[in-house]
Amino acid sequence: xxxxxxxxxxxxxxxxxxxxxxxxxxxxxxxxxxxxxxxxxxxxxxxxxxxxxxxxxxxxxxxxxxxxxxxxxxxxxxxxxxxxxxxxxxxxxxxxxxxxxxxxxxxxxxxxxxxxxxxxxxxxxxxxxxxxxxxxxxxxxxxxxxxxxxxxxxxxxxxxxxxxxxxxxxxxxxxxxxxxxxxxxxxxxxxxxxxxxxxxxxxxxxxxxxxxxxxxxxxxxxxxxxxxxxxxxxxxxxxxxxxxxxxxxxxxxxxxxxxxxxxxxxxxxxxxxxxxxxxxxxxxxxxxxxxxxxxxxxxxxxxxxxxxxxxxxxxxxxxxxxxxxxxxxxx
Numbered sequence: 001x002x003x004x005x006x007x008x009x010x011x012x013x014x015x016x017x018x019x020x021x022x023x024x025x026x027x028x029x030x031x032x033x034x035x036x037x038x039x040x041x042x043x044x045x046x047x048x049x050x051x052x053x054x055x056x057x058x059x060x061x062x063x064x065x066x067x068x069x070x071x072x073x074x075x076x077x078x079x080x081x082x083x084x085x086x087x088x089x090x091x092x093x094x095x096x097x098x099x100x101x102x103x104x105x106x107x108x109x110x111x112x113x114x115x116x117x118x119x120x121x122x123x124x125x126x127x128x129x130x131x132x133x134x135x136x137x138x139x140x141x142x143x144x145x146x147x148x149x150x151x152x153x154x155x156x157x158x159x160x161x162x163x164x165x166x167x168x169x170x171x172x173x174x175x176x177x178x179x180x181x182x183x184x185x186x187x188x189x190x191x192x193x194x195x196x197x198x199x200x201x202x203x204x205x206x207x208x209x210x211x212x213x214x215x216x217x218x219x220x221x222x223x224x225x226x227x228x229x230x231x232x233x234x235x236x237x238x239x240x241x242x243x244x245x246x247x248x249x250x251x252x253x254x255x256x257x258x259x260x261x262x263x264x265x266x267x268x269x270x271x272x273x274x275x276x277x278x279x280x281x282x283x284x285x286x287x288x289x290x291x292x293x294x295x296x297x298x299x300x301x302x303x304x305x306x307x308x309x310x311x312x313x314x315x316x317x318x319x320x321x322x323x324x325x326x327x328x329x330x331x
Contacts, residue, residue: 006203
């Protein structure tokens with residue numbers, strides 16, 4: 001399995017990771033997720049067997065249950081894995097939201113709780129999930145740096161942070177990775193984020209590289225989503241936006257068909273082709289989809305095909321915001 005470097009501090013990960021969020025929260029019905037825990041663990045094991053050893057979770061997923069699930073999957077196999085988790089989106093055990101928290105005391109407590117749930121002694125990559133506008137980033141990252149000094153964390157990351165925030169954080173302690181949504185229909189990082197992290201030598205982890213499943217072509221109507229699926233509340237999956245985005249996906253499907261690959265494989269190959277400092281982390285609960293995603297690593301796109309995709313899905317063409325509330329994104 002090809003590996004890629006995240007940052008300049010020595011963090012090396014597989015060229016594709018596995019996002020574990022959907023195994024416990026947000027996508028599909030809550031009943032289906034609970035019933036498929038055994039299958040989700042089997043998918044994680046299959047990922048490791050296929051050579052995908054970069055796993056991504058967060059304390060808020062579940063909440064808390066996704067870290068527990070990943071911890072179960074890692075028993076006896078911790079040495080095979082580069083494990084990433086996140087703090088900062090604070091939730092109650094019943095799933096209700098408390099808010100974004102970047103206070104140093106919370107950083108320390110959140111890390112200890114994640115270590116316990118995961119059943120590990122050290123977290124390989126620890127992200128601030130969202131920036132807390134009430135707390136100077138220097139204070140939050142200062143607390144994260146303490147965790148590195150204590151041996152609880154190996155490398156530090158940020159998620160959905162703005163360029164100036166990234167620069168300020170990087171002065172306090174080297175940031176190895178920035179995680180932000182990036183795909184054919186979410187190309188916003190190309191304007192300012194990617195140039196910033198490349199200047200600073202920070203790796204880029206692309207979450208939702210399949211457009212939250214939309215780019216696979218499997219979602220054709222809103223009825224394809226469970227009633228409690230969080231995507232129903234996202235602007236890109238609603239009303240006129242949904243149909244406009246569906247028309248874009250049809251063009252991606254046509255190009256994929258002409259190349260003999262699935263739309264999802266084409267979308268992942270596009271992300272992989274954007275630079276060797278970029279690592280996508282598509283998520284799935286199903287082994288079949290996992291194997292389809294992994295096969296994208298062998299899909300090569302010609303300059304002509306990349307140009308075609310730029311014409312089909314140029315920056316800014318996607319209809320609707322990524323989240324119902326974008327006020328906590330890009331701070």
